[in-house]
Amino acid sequence: MSLFARTGRLSLSRQQLLRAAAPAPVTGGSGDQRLEIIRRVLFEQPTRETPNLEGEALQQHETIERAWKLHQNQERERRNRELEKKFRKMSAAMNELEKTSDRLFKAAIVKSRHITFPREMKIPTETPSPQGWNHDYTPPVEVVPAKNS
Amino acid sequence: MLSRNAIHRVSSAARSTLKLNRTLATEATPSFAAPKTNVNPAYDEALKLIAQDKEYRYSMLKKVEKELAKVKKANNSPTQKQQLTRLQQLAIDLQVKAELNDPEVQWRFRNGMRDMNRPVHRYMVEREFQKDRKSKLLERVLQMRVCPDILEQFDPTAQVIVEYDGNSVQEAGIFLQPGETVKPPTVSFVNFHEETKLYTVMMIDPDVPDQERQTYQQQCLWLNTNVPLSTTQPVVSGGDTILPYVPPHPQKGTKYHRYTILILEQPSGKIEVPSVEDKRFDTRSFIQQYQLSPRGVSFFREVWNEDVSRIYADILKEREPVFGKPPKASKYLEDVGRKSKKYLLL
């Protein structure tokens, strides 16, 4: 049984069969109809063609990809640098505290195994906006592309 | 073992790319045409970002060069050498990263216009070798047992390209015909150091039968020492020829021979090698004796055909040996060729 091997395009005869088949009776009694639909949706979808880029379009595409990677790199490095700086400062502060006050230092290194972020912490969302609905919104002006000859 | 056909097919593909590279480099070099701006806003934005990054790195490079000049002036500093190496490293790193995202640099690299004077292209070639070609080379070298047979396994640092007239060994292990390798090849070692270093280049055949000892022996077919090489001068020329080139001649009756080209660096500078016996050559002891360190390897394979007889007659001027199993005495036929009788009257 080629349950999981069937992928790719429908064969021509299969397409014709599907077209010719009468619409399924809506009895819903047996699970077979639904399984057939699932199988068709999962494994008989035609594969999407990957775009084949050439020449100028390819160059543009690669340049954009490189720039995007560069941007992500810059962001990552910036983030890491900031974290590292903060970490070193924290470490230095702890060293200082160790010299200054033994009591405070001991209190600072106490850790709980059952610590979690508070449940009330809300992950920021885009909506609803804190300003309410903006009734005077106008969409940004589209950049009209120059006609390619 | 790989089939012979597969290797031939691969080699022809490699050859065609090389040819393409060469034609692009010499004949009517196509110039880089950047895509039009103001068409795709994402592309414009990408160019802007890349230019920004480049500008920043070049401004840093200027600072580094200023510091370099300052450090060079201060002669009596005890840490001068360390500072210089660090600064030079940083400068090269900046140069490479500033230009790596440039569309033109990428385009030139992809179309075979590789300028080894530029640090960015050197970096790209080295990365290509390390990430792509090295694993293939090591696979061939280990699969066909070049490495334990001739010398211990080592880490090649760059590609060795062996070019005969019309044939090039870009991929190690391909089959060539003895007729194609009569004239000495052009060997190039695509290294990445700007300063000139001295190398020993040799060609070894580890599959020559040794009839006396009933085993195989290594034969050195070509030995050049003190060959000066640098990244802009990768082609092997000059140096001292200890053993002149002898064309590969796989003996009749033997299996394929692995003709191996070794590139060995001479870390201690110039070496003096007196004459060397080419038969029963021992690569391991030679490397040890002159303190060489292996840097690159490539090899091709050959089997006997009629051209070998011609090489023996015209070039080597020797009687051609033919190897094979000794003839077996037949159980059933007598010397005269008649069938012996099955039953004898005693």
Next chain:
Amino acid sequence: MALRLLAQRSLARAAPSHRLFSTGAVVASSHGLNRLKEHYHNIVAEDLMVLTYDHTKVSPPTLKNADLEALLNNAISEKVEEPVVVAPKVEEVRKRKGGKPLKPIQPLKNGSNIPTLDKITVHAMVKDAIHQKNHILSAFMALQSITATKPEVIFAKTSVANWKLREGMPIGVKVTLRGKEMYQFLDKLVEIVLPRLKEWHGLPMTSGDGNGNIGIGFPPSALALFPEIEGSFDMYPKMTGFDVVFNTTANTNAEGRLLLSGFNVPFKGAKTQTKK
């Protein structure tokens, strides 16, 4: 980010056949950013660094994340770098109670090894598939719908005679999620599915495999809570239970729990207010 927005806009204009980027089920927000990922980098990461700080395990500073100015200053500095002498390590015999497998040695802390979510594995074993292979299709479809990724089929590794299971039979489906798909799935799970689970108050405070990875098992009814399945619930012949395993880069369970609670995954008995 302007580049990303412009790229999307230009893509929207281009003919569909010339689209260069994948247009999968993962929908980015109008900023083109991933909500949970941004939340992690902007808020959670820094807090995690503070909360998991251990003063006895601080790694020496390196130039790994240094900017170019710092590199230049290092290059012109006159201090001679002393060669690091690594003392030969005494091979101490590590043992764990009960002959359990040893846990990896925890690395020293610095700014760049803050716990993060590495991957999420969604796995469903379909027992009915032993008798009728078709049953696996339903789970396959369900997992593909909720994760927007094509699942892989799991085949039985060994035979179990009592279950009438033989080696090589398809027995389950699995999806491994990483990157933006992972965050999208977690978002859905945390905002829509977990709050609607009946009589479930959160993960126990003891959860975790010892190395900071945490798993949850879901009953078949939980599948219907996903918005992708809710609408077409009747089209699935069979609902299956499934488990979700969060693989984190944390080294201890406490760190793993802390990380997940940063993504609003509820924990039972957790204090609702942080100690001042």
